[in-house]
Amino acid sequence: MPKYRNVSPLGDLDTPIVGRIVEAGEVIELPAERAVFLVGQDETWEPADDEARALANPEPTPPDTAPTADTPAEPPASTDTNGEPVQ
Incomplete structure (x- = not known):
C-alpha cells in the first residue's frame, strides 16, 4: 500500500x-x-515510498492509434471525391 507523509504547512490535518x-x-x-x-496535493502530501511515487508519476502509455485491419488509416485531410490526396 502506498505511503504518504503529511508535509502541510498547516501542521496536523483532520483527514x-x-x-x-x-x-x-x-x-x-x-x-x-x-x-x-x-x-497532486504536493504541498500537503509527500509520497513516502516507491508505490506512492509511482502513482504520482505513472509510466506513460502510448496512444492506441495505429491502424489495424479493423480500423483503417484515416485518409489525408484534403482528398478529392475518390479519396485521392489533393495537391
Whole structure:
C-alpha cells in the first residue's frame, strides 16, 4: 500500500480519507484506490515510498492509434471525391 507523509504547512490535518487527525510529519499508509486522492496535493502530501511515487508519476502509455485491419488509416485531410490526396 502506498505511503504518504503529511508535509502541510498547516501542521496536523483532520483527514477524512483515513478517518482521523494526521500529525505533521506523520506517514500514513492507504490502499491505492484511496491514495489516488492524495496525488497532486504536493504541498500537503509527500509520497513516502516507491508505490506512492509511482502513482504520482505513472509510466506513460502510448496512444492506441495505429491502424489495424479493423480500423483503417484515416485518409489525408484534403482528398478529392475518390479519396485521392489533393495537391
